[in-house]
Amino acid sequence: MESFLLQASLYLFAMVIAVPLATRAGLGSVLGYLLAGILIGPVTGLSGTEMTDLQHFAEFGVVMMLFLIGLELEPRALWAMRDKLLGLGGLQVVLTMAAVTAIALALQQPLRTALAIGMIFSLSSTAIVLQTLNERRLIQTAGGRSAFAVLLTQDIAVIPMLALMPLLALPGARALAKAEAGDGHAVTHFIESLPGWGVTLLTLAAVAAVILAGHLLVRPLFRFVHTARLREVNTAMALMIVVSIASLMNIVGLSPALGTFLAGVVLADSEFKHELESDIEPFKGLLMGLFFITVGAGINFQVFTAAPFQTLALVAALVGLKAAILYGLARIFRLTGPDRTLFTLGLAQAGEFGFVLVAFAVSQRILPAQTAEKVLLVIALSMLITPLLFILNEHLARLRRPEPGPAADEIEEQQPIIIAGVGRFGQVVNRLVTMSGFRTTVLDADLKTIQLMRTFGFKAYFGDPTRPDLLAAAGLASAQVLVVCLDDKASITRLVSYARRMRPDLHIIARARDRYHVYELYRAGANDIVREMFDSSLRCGRYVLENVGLSEFEAAELEKLFFKTDRANVRELAQVWKPDVPIEENPDYIARTKALNAELEAQMMGRFARRTSQPDPNDRPAEDGIIEEG
CATH class of the missing domain: 1.20.1530.20 (Na+/H+ antiporter like fold)
Incomplete structure (x- = not known):
């Protein structure tokens, strides 16, 4: 029994040491396991006669x-x-x-x-x-x-x-x-x-x-x-x-x-x-x-x-x-x-x-x-x-050079609004704007997406929105608003930086993947930054509050308070965020985050004195709230 426990400890110790080291070195966990086995067996000879039985068990x-x-x-x-x-x-x-x-x-x-x-x-x-x-x-x-x-x-x-x-x-x-x-x-x-x-x-x-x-x-x-x-x-x-x-x-x-x-x-x-x-x-x-x-x-x-x-x-x-x-x-x-x-x-x-x-x-x-x-x-x-x-x-x-793909479309007209990227995020933006009576110039590097949009009657141009010549042809010099809705974080940041250099007066609205991407876009010069999951997550949280005792009005007010305060906090945190330093190694950022979170919690807890422990049937949200979400 003691021999079994000793061997088990040896294998587990080798596993928890070698695998994280190999993973951090970019070699992957599998190579870490293999190297741990080589260290135990052929190199040090620590593996005993139990190896054959262990192999059958490991299979x-x-x-x-x-x-x-x-x-x-x-x-x-x-x-x-x-x-x-x-x-x-x-x-x-x-x-x-x-x-x-x-x-x-x-x-x-x-x-x-x-x-x-x-x-x-x-x-x-x-x-x-x-x-x-x-x-x-x-x-x-x-x-x-x-x-x-x-x-x-x-x-x-x-x-x-x-x-x-x-x-x-x-x-x-x-x-x-x-x-x-x-x-x-x-x-x-x-x-x-x-x-x-x-x-x-x-x-x-x-x-x-x-x-x-x-x-x-x-x-x-x-x-x-x-x-x-x-x-x-x-x-x-x-x-x-x-x-x-x-x-x-x-x-x-x-x-x-x-x-x-x-x-x-x-x-x-x-x-x-x-x-x-x-x-x-x-x-x-x-x-x-x-x-x-x-x-x-x-x-x-x-x-x-x-x-x-x-x-x-x-x-x-x-x-x-x-x-x-x-x-x-x-x-x-x-x-x-x-x-x-x-x-x-x-x-x-x-x-x-x-x-x-x-x-x-x-x-x-x-x-x-x-x-x-x-x-x-x-x-x-x-x-x-x-x-x-x-x-x-x-x-x-x-190292591979990209294989030549289909040529970009020739842009026939220029509109005051340029939308770069029409995936799931950009399509909603484009539909809202165009159905409100405004004209847009839509650019995307996915040919299938462009063809699908044309099938449904939306005009769009195929090409890489980060290319300076394509942006110039789309009317970057005279546009009023640039909406960056690309999927790739690096491409979004690169496009925002370029557009800000070319047009200091241009209003740039950019899609952000997460909070840290917001900080990058803030420094790149975006005017309005939209976290892609933020608004939908807030709506989900509001539904939770409505179904655990708050009225529809109270939940909506708390949602608005959280929205406004968190946006302001992000702008403040962007001042102490350091792009090349991990968050856990930035004590100023951590301390400021804790302080802002405490202030936000105090504001929200004090917003309404009344709390109900059970939901009130009269305060349940209407069914069209669920339909709206769908």
């Missing part, structure tokens, strides 16, 4: 992640993605497997060994890539969505790979493995006694059982458990689903992660979907971190030091080969610019399912032990450099 992080991914993918969503799953993802798996198999054959490997290596290296790291895409907020880009489709295809492809791999085994290989393993579970002995085609049929039957159980058994069982209305019982139910499916997959020799992924897809349209997600998420995050630590700690540097140049050459060849195939597919499927680079570099490594396939291939006597050690080392090192590939992608994105 549940991957299992839970695939379960959560499955919950987010309804069968209809999978069907909608069929083009990318079968086209982009299917071609990547087949082409990579074929290329790696051909190279292995050229290196004098037997056909069955070469095919197994091709299957193993055709996969990428779902765990690392998805976590990194989410951390860097790239999952919703075209490159991120394409990478996700390929990862999903690879995860699904593991099922037939594990089902077909027994057919590659030599006759008598499973009997030899059985003899070396000694006594085991009765079910395991039964499966090992089956011929190759029998193992394949049993594997497919296990997958079918998971799908049927998800449709027919899990929902009624969850409804029964839910009647207890105890959070811990619901959590136990969620864990039971994951653990039981993982156990079934282990017995038949399948990947537990793939079984739970299928169960997640089956339960994606269940009414208990969100509850399952909230119950599993905390366990998934911790175990995923532990999984990456064990990957780093499990790297066999003795194999590396025996032939370092050969190992590095194999890793470079694998990454280069996969990157070349991915780049070609990106061009075929018309990914451009940063999306193509993200797709190419993000998936160029081997994956954690490779560890599962290697272990299965060794147990089936398809891979010799010496070959398996080299393959495992190449997988681990390629996963280790994945965060560096993402960093390389960011540098390339900054």
